[in-house]
Amino acid sequence: MSSFANLVVNEWFKLTKKRSFFVAFFIMLLMPLGIAFVMKNFMTDMELTQIGFLQSIIDFSGGGSVFVFLCMIYAASIVSGEHQLGTIKLLLIRAHSRSKILASKLVALLLFMLVLLLYSLLVGLLVYFIFFGFGNLDGSWFEVVKASAYTLVYTIVYLSIIFMLSILTKSTGATIGITFCIIFLEGVMTMLLSRYDFAKYVLFFNTNLQVYENGTPPMEGMSLGFSVAVIAIYLIAIVGIAFYVFKKRDVA
Amino acid sequence: MKVHEEDVVLRLQQVTKKAGKQVIVDQLSFDVRKGEIVGLLGPNGAGKTTTIRMIVGLIGMTGGDVLIKGHSIRSSFAKAISHVGAIVENPEFYPYMTGWDNLKQYQRMTIGITEERIKQVVEIVGLSEAMGKKVRSYSLGMRQRLGIAQALLHSPSILILDEPTNGLDPSGIREMRDYLKQIAQKEEIAILVSSHLLSEMEMMCSRVVVIQQGKFVHQQLIGAQQQGQEQTAANDIRIRVRELEKAEQVVRGLDGVQLVQLDTAASELEVSCNDEALALCVEELCRQQIGVYRIVEVKRSLEDEFLAWTGGSRIV
Ligand SMILES: Nc1ncnc2c1ncn2[C@@H]1O[C@H](COP(=O)(O)OP(=O)(O)O)[C@@H](O)[C@H]1O
Ligand SMILES: [Mg+2]
Numbered sequence: 001m002s003s004f005a006n007l008v009v010n011e012w013f014k015l016t017k018k019r020s021f022f023v024a025f026f027i028m029l030l031m032p033l034g035i036a037f038v039m040k041n042f043m044t045d046m047e048l049t050q051i052g053f054l055q056s057i058i059d060f061s062g063g064g065s066v067f068v069f070l071c072m073i074y075a076a077s078i079v080s081g082e083h084q085l086g087t088i089k090l091l092l093i094r095a096h097s098r099s100k101i102l103a104s105k106l107v108a109l110l111l112f113m114l115v116l117l118l119y120s121l122l123v124g125l126l127v128y129f130i131f132f133g134f135g136n137l138d139g140s141w142f143e144v145v146k147a148s149a150y151t152l153v154y155t156i157v158y159l160s161i162i163f164m165l166s167i168l169t170k171s172t173g174a175t176i177g178i179t180f181c182i183i184f185l186e187g188v189m190t191m192l193l194s195r196y197d198f199a200k201y202v203l204f205f206n207t208n209l210q211v212y213e214n215g216t217p218p219m220e221g222m223s224l225g226f227s228v229a230v231i232a233i234y235l236i237a238i239v240g241i242a243f244y245v246f247k248k249r250d251v252a
Numbered sequence: 253m254k255v256h257e258e259d260v261v262l263r264l265q266q267v268t269k270k271a272g273k274q275v276i277v278d279q280l281s282f283d284v285r286k287g288e289i290v291g292l293l294g295p296n297g298a299g300k301t302t303t304i305r306m307i308v309g310l311i312g313m314t315g316g317d318v319l320i321k322g323h324s325i326r327s328s329f330a331k332a333i334s335h336v337g338a339i340v341e342n343p344e345f346y347p348y349m350t351g352w353d354n355l356k357q358y359q360r361m362t363i364g365i366t367e368e369r370i371k372q373v374v375e376i377v378g379l380s381e382a383m384g385k386k387v388r389s390y391s392l393g394m395r396q397r398l399g400i401a402q403a404l405l406h407s408p409s410i411l412i413l414d415e416p417t418n419g420l421d422p423s424g425i426r427e428m429r430d431y432l433k434q435i436a437q438k439e440e441i442a443i444l445v446s447s448h449l450l451s452e453m454e455m456m457c458s459r460v461v462v463i464q465q466g467k468f469v470h471q472q473l474i475g476a477q478q479q480g481q482e483q484t485a486a487n488d489i490r491i492r493v494r495e496l497e498k499a500e501q502v503v504r505g506l507d508g509v510q511l512v513q514l515d516t517a518a519s520e521l522e523v524s525c526n527d528e529a530l531a532l533c534v535e536e537l538c539r540q541q542i543g544v545y546r547i548v549e550v551k552r553s554l555e556d557e558f559l560a561w562t563g564g565s566r567i568v
Contacts, residue, residue, distance in 0.1 A: 013353065014357075018348050089344070094362065252311065
């Protein structure tokens with residue numbers, strides 16, 4: 001196996017050998033169970049399709065926010081955890097550049113995100129079958145793919161911010177704290193700034209790609225392509241800062 | 253001592269670290285050669301850890317360079333560091349993994365480490381029994397040993413340990429010392445150990461490099477090497493005799509033998525001379541039938557010398 005793949009394997013084990021690893025998977029099992037239970041018992045008048053059920057689980061403005069949250073928690077410690085344990089020292093005195101080490105962490109994180117997403121979809125499907133049988137197959141699977149893609153984009157933006165914060169602060173607690181401040185301010189800022197034209201260049205105005213579904217863009221001059229471009233530029237800058245700081249830093 | 257350039261494993265060249273205006277390490281230069289156990293000795297805050305961090309590239313240096321087997325840690329990090337095994341400060345591992353899983357982590361980071369090699373280093377440090385246990389449950393001594401195992405995995409040319417006996421009890425310290433000596437032999441590598449304990453360095457090292465406030469102060473061979481070197485130098489010798497006054501006259505009459513002091517209570521005289529002069533002295537004492545009871549070399553302890561080098565600042 002290539003040496004980079006080995007580094008990713010290492011990072012994967014660091015995530016999965018923790019007892020807390022299964023918490024995310026447990027929660028992503030409870031959530032659809034809860035939704036299905038409520039739907040079955042209290043909203044009997046609603047016709048629930050498989051597709052609709054999966055969408056409600058994965059959509060980041062609905063049940064999917066739990067998924068985003070879980071990914072964030074796991075990302076928060078991926079670099080700061082090594083600082084806090086002190087293991088960073090043994091990690092960095094091997095024949096690998098710091099960039100390579102950091103890249104392997106990023107890849108492991110994205111891998112975790114994808115695994116959790118696939119797992120959530122599979123579990124959602126199973127839960128649906130258990131509660132509602134094989135009944136309603138209406139709707140297009142493309143809707144699920146789209147909902148997943150929007151959630152992934154939103155998650156990746158936050159993961160990169162957390163990744164950078166984890167490196168800058170070297171503290172898991174601080175990373176999570178600052179991230180929650182950002183999430184909170186995101187809503188307030190969006191409201192306050194929406195009057196100004198430059199707001200469309202602010203990252204958080206672009207992270208919800210879902211808004212382009214129903215035709216009218218949130219602000220004049222914005223489009224799906226525009227938002228994707230803005231996100232890409234921010235991501236490059238954020239991840240660039242993360243790598244730069246990690247490479248130059250004195251590890252004490 | 254003959255110096256073979258090709259035997260130099262680690263070379264510090266004018267290594268300097270500044271933090272703001274404070275100079276933490278100041279133009280430090282020394283070499284470590286194959287087969288040597290070198291002690292980096294200095295009081296707390298002298299800059300030992302900072303020096304070791306620079307050697308392994310964890311922190312940048314303000315000036316100078318570190319060469320490991322000729323490769324600069326600054327310009328060819330991967331090549332240089334591949335010859336180094338190290339523990340910096342405390343040996344820290346992933347507590348939620350077993351000892352074995354922790355070592356597997358480091359195995360995957362270097363191409364070509366076999367499972368046999370892992371078992372071998374675990375055997376060397378005597379941790380075979382504990383490999384299946386989570387590191388969380390390890391004692392400090394066990395983690396130190398796992399640290400050494402980790403450092404030896406990739407068969408480095410130099411092992412660098414920062415205060416490896418810190419926090420260990422006396423029996424743990426003794427064990428550590430034995431391991432290191434054994435490793436230096438078995439693995440044929442150079443070892444650099446830092447410590448603020450002179451007595452410990454004396455028992456473990458073949459040479460000490462003394463630093464104080466980030467500056468090189470002195471270096472000193474220890475033990476067998478030291479004696480070998482000083483064959484022609486004058487040694488202090490105490491001689492106990494039956495007749496002290498007669499002995500004093502004999503000694504005063506001999507060239508190359510200096511009387512240092514007389515101890516009438518013990519009926520001893522202390523002289524300073526080299527090996528040849530001592531032989532003559534003893535012959536003369538016997539010829540005059542003064543009655544020699546015992547001849548003992550007076551070892552000035554390294555500690556006394558250390559106090560002299562550092563101008564009285566204590567390290568014990
Ligand atoms: N990043 C830093 N900034 C400022 N001072 C530092 C820094 N790191 C270490 N020092 C200082 O440098 C000195 C040497 O520290 P250290 O290398 O840990 O000594 P030792 O390991 O010999 O006890 C200490 O006085 C310490 O306070
Ligand atoms: Mg120290």
